[in-house]
Amino acid sequence: MLLTLSMRNVALIESLTLEFQRGLHVMTGETGAGKSIVVDAVNLVLGGRADRELIRTGTEKAWVEAAFDISDCAKAQALLASQSLEAEGGTVTLYREITRSGRNLCRVCGVTMPVAFLRELAALLMDVHGQHEHRFLMEPKYHMQFLDAFGGAEHQAILAQTAQAYQAFITNHRAYARLVKENERKNRRLEELRADLAVMKKAHLKPGEEESLTQERDRLRHGEKIRSALSAAESALSAGSEEGGGVVSAWRGATQALHGIAGLAPEYQAIEERMESLGYEIEEVAYDLSRLRDANEFDPQRAETVESRLDLIRRLERRFGPTLEDVLTAQKSMQEEYEHLNSLEDQVERMGAEHKRLLAAYRQCARTLTQRRTELARSFEAAMMEQLKDLGMEKTVFQVAFAPRPQRQPMPQSDGDDVIEFMISPNPGEPLKPLSKIASGGELSRLMLAIKSLEAAQGGVGTMVFDEIDTGISGRMAQVVAEKMAAIAARRQVLCVTHLPQIAAMADHQLLVEKHQEADRTHTTVRLLDHEGRVAELARMIGGAGDSGESARQHAERMLMEAKRAAGRTQ
Numbered sequence: 001m002l003l004t005l006s007m008r009n010v011a012l013i014e015s016l017t018l019e020f021q022r023g024l025h026v027m028t029g030e031t032g033a034g035k036s037i038v039v040d041a042v043n044l045v046l047g048g049r050a051d052r053e054l055i056r057t058g059t060e061k062a063w064v065e066a067a068f069d070i071s072d073c074a075k076a077q078a079l080l081a082s083q084s085l086e087a088e089g090g091t092v093t094l095y096r097e098i099t100r101s102g103r104n105l106c107r108v109c110g111v112t113m114p115v116a117f118l119r120e121l122a123a124l125l126m127d128v129h130g131q132h133e134h135r136f137l138m139e140p141k142y143h144m145q146f147l148d149a150f151g152g153a154e155h156q157a158i159l160a161q162t163a164q165a166y167q168a169f170i171t172n173h174r175a176y177a178r179l180v181k182e183n184e185r186k187n188r189r190l191e192e193l194r195a196d197l198a199v200m201k202k203a204h205l206k207p208g209e210e211e212s213l214t215q216e217r218d219r220l221r222h223g224e225k226i227r228s229a230l231s232a233a234e235s236a237l238s239a240g241s242e243e244g245g246g247v248v249s250a251w252r253g254a255t256q257a258l259h260g261i262a263g264l265a266p267e268y269q270a271i272e273e274r275m276e277s278l279g280y281e282i283e284e285v286a287y288d289l290s291r292l293r294d295a296n297e298f299d300p301q302r303a304e305t306v307e308s309r310l311d312l313i314r315r316l317e318r319r320f321g322p323t324l325e326d327v328l329t330a331q332k333s334m335q336e337e338y339e340h341l342n343s344l345e346d347q348v349e350r351m352g353a354e355h356k357r358l359l360a361a362y363r364q365c366a367r368t369l370t371q372r373r374t375e376l377a378r379s380f381e382a383a384m385m386e387q388l389k390d391l392g393m394e395k396t397v398f399q400v401a402f403a404p405r406p407q408r409q410p411m412p413q414s415d416g417d418d419v420i421e422f423m424i425s426p427n428p429g430e431p432l433k434p435l436s437k438i439a440s441g442g443e444l445s446r447l448m449l450a451i452k453s454l455e456a457a458q459g460g461v462g463t464m465v466f467d468e469i470d471t472g473i474s475g476r477m478a479q480v481v482a483e484k485m486a487a488i489a490a491r492r493q494v495l496c497v498t499h500l501p502q503i504a505a506m507a508d509h510q511l512l513v514e515k516h517q518e519a520d521r522t523h524t525t526v527r528l529l530d531h532e533g534r535v536a537e538l539a540r541m542i543g544g545a546g547d548s549g550e551s552a553r554q555h556a557e558r559m560l561m562e563a564k565r566a567a568g569r570t571q
Contacts, residue, residue, distance in 0.1 A: 023508030024489035034524030047119030387450035441472030
């Protein structure tokens with residue numbers, strides 16, 4: 001149930017807070033006073049389209065806040081719990097803010113949430129029937145929704161099972177379709193992969209190979225320079241030793257000279273030992289120089305091999321690189337893709353079997369749903385006939401027609417395989433025809449009211465909003481519709497925008513919407529009327545039908561008294 005509705009800077013409303021109770025609330029006022037603004041604000045906080053035209057001129061943002069009692073709405077409580085939200089004291093607060101810059105802020109219980117969640121939660125709390133929603137009755141695609149709303153918990157469970165079966169099938173179907181398409185074009189890709197992998201496998205690439213080959217190539221390119229340097233170094237160490245030249249020969253001479261005095265003092269002994277150690281190191285260096293010189297003999301064939309190998313690596317890098325590591329990664333990836341494509345036939349077969357199984361499961365759910373809808377339709381027809389009888393359409397025949405989905409729509413649908421359209425015969429002897437082709441405005445209003453009455457009887461949302469559902473209704477039918485609205489309000493909280501004094505008189509609470517000017521600005525205000533205020537407003541509404549002055553006031557008083565008696569009858 002709606003507890004409070006607050007808003008700021010919404011169209012002509014600068015600031016407004018309304019409190020609501022159980023029963024029938026009507027909102028009245030002169031044409032253009034701003035009754036639709038309140039309904040627009042309600043739609044905004046319920047997750048409707050964020051129209052920046054709603055922002056009051058001269059301000060940068062507008063916001064609306066609504067508080068609901070959800071203590072008796074288990075679904076809303078469960079939805080909040082799914083997001084780790086909790087209604088404090090059984091009250092949930094919805095907040096919506098829009099700005100001229102396009103910023104759109106939604107909060108639930110003070111926590112910022114996506115507008116989609118706000119919309120999902122709001123759908124469990126309030127049903128808004130706007131001025132232009134009679135068109136839903138004119139469009140057969142909505143008729144099945146009206147019928148399904150009439151079903152109880154068992155029917156809703158079958159709907160949920162069908163939707164789940166559909167979701168499972170469609171998820172598989174999309175993956176299966178992609179796999180089949182991939183399998184159809186795999187042969188060309190397999191050939192490409194086979195050729196590329198053959199080149200890579202033949203190359204026998206190794207991590208770090210390019211760096212080591214580059215180093216070897218540099219050695220080969222500078223072989224002569226290296227050999228010359230090694231030879232010169234070796235000569236400097238040992239060449240000419242027979243003639244007393246070279247580092248080795250000098251070392252030997254120094255060692256012999258020290259040998260004669262080594263035994264005379266410890267320090268001479270130490271110097272000799274150091275000289276001997278140095279000699280061994282020099283000899284080792286000389287040996288290594290000789291070995292490296294011999295190993296650096298130029299090998300033209302090896303140089304060609306290295307260059308050819310590097311050229312192959314660089315060609316592969318240009319194609320799959322830019323580095324050798326990238327080439328090796330690409331090789332691994334292509335190998336995996338090749339194996340995947342080779343296994344597609346088996347995958348297609350397995351997924352195809354699952355595709356058939358899921359489709360069969362969906363069809364079974366859809367058949368069950370069709371059977372259930374067929375049974376439900378008979379009950380719905382009888383209930384609608386009773387409602388229409390109450391609304392002065394006792395001679396109208398109402399029927400729910402079934403047809404299979406067109407062949408151009410062979411794919412499963414989340415709501416089953418049925419196509420449903422409402423048929424009526426408003427006059428005895430006339431054949432049944434599609435409602436969308438023959439119903440008048442007044443008949444549409446009463447048909448919609450009948451449907452909403454049945455929805456209210458089935459449970460559902462705690463608050464229903466009717467924005468001028470009385471379109472096309474006048475005279476005696478106005479009182480009948482008023483009593484029907486009161487009957488709905490006995491089970492559900494109802495907010496109604498109306499121009500009919502008969503409906504206004506039946507209200508438990510009447511709100512007056514007024515427009516006035518202050519300091520060159522137009523303002524819309526809403527206030528709760530007391531008894532005297534209601535008499536005055538009803539007199540104004542009646543006056544438009546020909547009564548005026550005291551006569552209209554007396555008429556208004558009688559209407560309020562009659563409304564109390566009528567309310568007793570409806571309850």
